[in-house]
Amino acid sequence: MEPILQVKDLNVSFRVRGGEVKAVRGVNFEVGKGETVAIVGESGSGKSVTAQTIMRLIPSPPSEIKKGEVIFQGQDLLKKTNKQMEAIRGKDIGMIFQDPMTSLNPTIKIGKQITEVLVKHQRMSFSEAKKQAIEMLKLVGIKNAEERFDQYPHEFSGGMRQRAMIAIALACKPTLLIADEPTTALDVTIQAQIMDVMKEMQQRLGTSIILITHDLGVVAGMCDRVIVMYAGEVVETGTKWEIFKNPQHPYTKGLLRSMPRLDQKKDEPLIPIIGTPPDLIKPPVGCPFCARCDEAMKICERIDPGATEFSDTHMARCWNLHPMAKEAQSS
Amino acid sequence: MATEQGMPHPAAQQLTPEDFRKIGPDEKQSEVIQRESLSSWRDSWERLRKNKLAMTGLVVMILIVIMAIIGPMISNYDYETNDLMNTNAPPSAEHWFGTDDLGRDVFVRTWMGARISLTVGLAAAAIDLMIGVIYGGIMGYFGGRVDEFMNKFAEILYSIPYLLVTILLLVVFEPSLGTIILALTITGWINMSWIVRGEIMQLKNREFVLASRSMGASAPRLLFRHLIPNAMGPIIVTLTLSVPSAIFSEAFLSFLGLGVQAPVASWGSMINDALSGWMYYPWRMLFPALFISLTMLAFNIFGDGLRDALDPKLKK
Amino acid sequence: MKDNHLIEVKGLKKYFNVGGGNVLKAVDNLNFYIREGETLGMVGESGCGKSTAGRTILRLYEPTAGSVNFNGTDIYKLSPKKMKAMRRDMQMIFQDPYASLNPRFTVSDIIGEALDIHGMAGSRAERKKRIEELLDMVGLNSDHATRYPHEFSGGQRQRIGIARALAVNPKFIICDEPISALDVSIQAQVVNLLKDLQNRLGLTYLFIAHDLSMVKHISDRVAVMYLGKMVELADSEELYANPIHPYTKTLLSAIPIPDPEIEANKTRLKMENDMQGPISAAKGEDGTVQLDVDDTELVEVSKGHWVAKAYA
Numbered sequence: 001m002e003p004i005l006q007v008k009d010l011n012v013s014f015r016v017r018g019g020e021v022k023a024v025r026g027v028n029f030e031v032g033k034g035e036t037v038a039i040v041g042e043s044g045s046g047k048s049v050t051a052q053t054i055m056r057l058i059p060s061p062p063s064e065i066k067k068g069e070v071i072f073q074g075q076d077l078l079k080k081t082n083k084q085m086e087a088i089r090g091k092d093i094g095m096i097f098q099d100p101m102t103s104l105n106p107t108i109k110i111g112k113q114i115t116e117v118l119v120k121h122q123r124m125s126f127s128e129a130k131k132q133a134i135e136m137l138k139l140v141g142i143k144n145a146e147e148r149f150d151q152y153p154h155e156f157s158g159g160m161r162q163r164a165m166i167a168i169a170l171a172c173k174p175t176l177l178i179a180d181e182p183t184t185a186l187d188v189t190i191q192a193q194i195m196d197v198m199k200e201m202q203q204r205l206g207t208s209i210i211l212i213t214h215d216l217g218v219v220a221g222m223c224d225r226v227i228v229m230y231a232g233e234v235v236e237t238g239t240k241w242e243i244f245k246n247p248q249h250p251y252t253k254g255l256l257r258s259m260p261r262l263d264q265k266k267d268e269p270l271i272p273i274i275g276t277p278p279d280l281i282k283p284p285v286g287c288p289f290c291a292r293c294d295e296a297m298k299i300c301e302r303i304d305p306g307a308t309e310f311s312d313t314h315m316a317r318c319w320n321l322h323p324m325a326k327e328a329q330s331s
Numbered sequence: 332m333a334t335e336q337g338m339p340h341p342a343a344q345q346l347t348p349e350d351f352r353k354i355g356p357d358e359k360q361s362e363v364i365q366r367e368s369l370s371s372w373r374d375s376w377e378r379l380r381k382n383k384l385a386m387t388g389l390v391v392m393i394l395i396v397i398m399a400i401i402g403p404m405i406s407n408y409d410y411e412t413n414d415l416m417n418t419n420a421p422p423s424a425e426h427w428f429g430t431d432d433l434g435r436d437v438f439v440r441t442w443m444g445a446r447i448s449l450t451v452g453l454a455a456a457a458i459d460l461m462i463g464v465i466y467g468g469i470m471g472y473f474g475g476r477v478d479e480f481m482n483k484f485a486e487i488l489y490s491i492p493y494l495l496v497t498i499l500l501l502v503v504f505e506p507s508l509g510t511i512i513l514a515l516t517i518t519g520w521i522n523m524s525w526i527v528r529g530e531i532m533q534l535k536n537r538e539f540v541l542a543s544r545s546m547g548a549s550a551p552r553l554l555f556r557h558l559i560p561n562a563m564g565p566i567i568v569t570l571t572l573s574v575p576s577a578i579f580s581e582a583f584l585s586f587l588g589l590g591v592q593a594p595v596a597s598w599g600s601m602i603n604d605a606l607s608g609w610m611y612y613p614w615r616m617l618f619p620a621l622f623i624s625l626t627m628l629a630f631n632i633f634g635d636g637l638r639d640a641l642d643p644k645l646k647k
Numbered sequence: 648m649k650d651n652h653l654i655e656v657k658g659l660k661k662y663f664n665v666g667g668g669n670v671l672k673a674v675d676n677l678n679f680y681i682r683e684g685e686t687l688g689m690v691g692e693s694g695c696g697k698s699t700a701g702r703t704i705l706r707l708y709e710p711t712a713g714s715v716n717f718n719g720t721d722i723y724k725l726s727p728k729k730m731k732a733m734r735r736d737m738q739m740i741f742q743d744p745y746a747s748l749n750p751r752f753t754v755s756d757i758i759g760e761a762l763d764i765h766g767m768a769g770s771r772a773e774r775k776k777r778i779e780e781l782l783d784m785v786g787l788n789s790d791h792a793t794r795y796p797h798e799f800s801g802g803q804r805q806r807i808g809i810a811r812a813l814a815v816n817p818k819f820i821i822c823d824e825p826i827s828a829l830d831v832s833i834q835a836q837v838v839n840l841l842k843d844l845q846n847r848l849g850l851t852y853l854f855i856a857h858d859l860s861m862v863k864h865i866s867d868r869v870a871v872m873y874l875g876k877m878v879e880l881a882d883s884e885e886l887y888a889n890p891i892h893p894y895t896k897t898l899l900s901a902i903p904i905p906d907p908e909i910e911a912n913k914t915r916l917k918m919e920n921d922m923q924g925p926i927s928a929a930k931g932e933d934g935t936v937q938l939d940v941d942d943t944e945l946v947e948v949s950k951g952h953w954v955a956k957a958y959a
Binding site: 017274275291292293296299301329 | 348
């Protein structure tokens with residue numbers, strides 16, 4: 001599969017009082033055509049910062065892109081001017097945010113917000129754009145699309161707004177869609193519907209999706225590949241089968257263990273990951289997960305582990321995967 | 332699909348089996364807080380200190396206050412003695428800011444005026460604060476009928492032109508410092524009470540207030556321990572901005588001749604006195620006007636900086 | 648778990664006047680009990696009235712009608728003075744660990760407040776000792792006492808909130824979505840802590856949440872709320888195995904399971920024409936089928952399994 005997006009050694013920091021928070025620390029990954037890739041991690045893991053950096057939506061200051069490349073269709077997005085980025089945003093890369101109410105303009109009718117994008121990027125006439133916009137609204141499952149076209153965001157419910165956001169983001173049939181926690185603010189029944197809409201739209205348009213989420217359930221239902229981030233680093237990547245059925249990094253294993261499952265007996269206690277993620281104002285020298293890891297070894301405190309590859313798609317960064325770890329434990 | 336995933340593990344020969352001894356998790360380590368402890372007040376102060384403009388305002392404010400205290404003492408003249416041999420003298424080594432039409436030293440009179448102006452400004456602001464916070468706090472906390480009634484009363488008071496009230500008061504009572512302060516505060520607190528009311532209404536449904544209620548906290552405790560301290564930011568900002576407006580009002584009233592009576596000086600009355608001859612003796616007007624402007628500017632930019640420091644959300 | 652009913656809620660109603668003569672029936676005729684030492688889960692989507700129910704049961708809101716008996720005493724009939732004393736027995740843990748702690752208080756002020764209100768603090772040293780004991784109980788250490796809430800992570804803040812609730816030795820705690828704002832890796836910590844405290848201190852919980860897998864894990868029985876009404880109530884195992892009400896069924900089938908195999912083979916139950924969450928259902932959007940919820944009476948279909956009469 002030919003990659004449409006490659007993120008190479010991305011480093012992003014934030015200036016705060018008392019220092020610099022190193023939010024993203026050497027992130028590498030790629031997204032293939034038509035693929036859905038999930039970036040999973042907890043708050044502060046750097047997953048949203050990574051996504052916003054790809055879109056160049058991250059405010060600077062306080063943030064600063066220290067190093068790295070974001071190659072999209074052969075060009076480094078980090079070298080683009082703001083003007084050039086404007087032409088890419090919404091046309092080649094669409095984005096959906098967590099809160100549809102704050103990302104839709106409350107004073108502009110839904111229909112106008114879609115046609116604006118089409119007129120700007122596709123140079124359509126208004127009547128063409130309107131036809132296309134109504135088509136998009138129907139596609140994302142909004143009934144009475146003609147009527148809805150002339151309504152304002154506050155007349156839509158949360159789920160409907162998120163559908164409208166998807167319609168706007170996909171209006172120009174972008175090659176890549178970045179969805180930043182698109183269902184976190186929604187109820188489970190609505191979340192299920194939105195996920196179905198996204199899957200269906202992807203099949204129709206062949207869009208690649210980067211889905212940023214903390215919900216492993218959503219990942220299992222929706223994605224092809226998974227990138228697990230912790231403390232600004234990618235700690236494991238693999239297909240969803242590899243991640244869910246054969247996790248290698250202790251953090252991934254811990255996450256899966258700490259979630260209650262519907263088939264679990266009631267008195268089985270959950271196995272939590274103890275402690276709290278590190279403060280990235282002073283990132284640990286060694287493995288960032290070391291202080292919370294039940295498999296930690298002496299070396300983990302000292303040196304950040306490198307990558308161990310299990311297959312073309314499966315990689316994890318942990319000292320326990322080093323050949324010497326097995327030797328030391330068997331002796 | 333092979334992806335570049337950072338550096339592979341370092342070569343084995345650098346490592347010893349000892350490196351791979353299990354140590355297990357270190358829970359206490361992961362609960363350690365890295366950053367130094369700062370209360371939100373100290374945090375705001377740090378932000379304020381970095382704001383050069385606001386700090387300039389603060390320094391100017393302090394200098395004016397110091398001069399108001401010591402200014403009249405470091406001169407050999409006093410503010411009321413006439414020297415008819417030496418009227419309307421331009422600034423010189425003898426009279427630093429010159430003299431007025433009765434030969435009184437403008438330097439001393441300017442700082443005596445500063446005392447009056449600052450006293451009026453600070454006293455009016457302090458009274459606004461007390462009445463406004465209590466009145467607004469009660470409106471915001473109790474809401475409903477109480478709020479409706481108290482708010483109507485404030486609105487009615489607010490709708491009477493304040494100049495009318497002031498002039499009436501100053502005509503009925505003898506014009507004095509006390510009367511001026513009374514006149515300025517009779518409607519001045521309303522703005523503060525509205526600010527407080529709005530803040531309290533927002534805060535009272537926050538979960539930490541509910542938490543305190545669920546523990547059985549009384550109304551005064553909720554108001555004075557939880558609600559008002561958390562509304563302190565906007566209150567302080569309103570306060571710093573109401574000082575210059577009171578100073579200006581006093582100057583304006585004195586300029587109209589309704590303020591302090593001669594021989595006592597205030598910046599407003601000095602400008603009024605200087606009006607007749609300002610083409611020939613501009614220094615008589617220049618100094619009080621300059622210090623009114625400086626004071627108001629200093630308070631305003633300091634208040635502005637304070638707002639940014641106390642509520643960083645407003646900043647871009 | 649004992650057999651006596653620590654909490655009995657009867658005919659509880661809380662209506663809000665939303666202006667224009669419209670009344671929002673946030674909580675409509677709730678009837679249930681909680682046994683001493685039991686955890687009752689309450690699930691439903693945003694706007695279904697579950698948080699309002701919790702706050703009304705603690706008398707943070709005055710009810711429109713109904714009664715809440717705590718150990719046989721109707722708390723709505725208590726004088727303010729007696730109600731204040733009663734608050735020592737009933738506490739609450741809040742959803743948002745950022746909004747529920749006063750940002751101007753230190754941790755020891757926050758935890759010590761209830762001690763001060765009820766005059767339980769004793770001397771300065773005793774107060775300090777009790778606060779340290781409470782911090783220790785929730786897995787924090789005593790040098791955290793002088794710090795401010797904004798210095799803590801979400802999970803740590805939630806533990807401070809738990810310590811605050813425990814300060815007065817309550818018997819009953821309402822947990823109002825205590826984990827929904829937390830990261831996955833932290834949720835299990837907090838849930839385990841709550842379970843552990845329940846075992847040690849014999850606490851009774853009303854656990855309000857929208858995460859059905861977590862509710863099933865922690866609760867003995869689960870109540871499902873929809874549009875201000877309770878539509879189904881059963882033992883947690885029973886409810887998940889044999890859901891009866893169509894809303895319960897939809898809710899259960901919508902939970903994403905962190906297992907690609909199950910997700911791949913799952914057929915998601917859709918109510919005719921997409922059932923909507925409570926708020927959009929109330930708006931009647933998208934050809935939503937309005938469920939018959941006017942009937943607030945529950946009938947027992949099998950032992951301990953209650954469901955709205957229309958669907959029994």
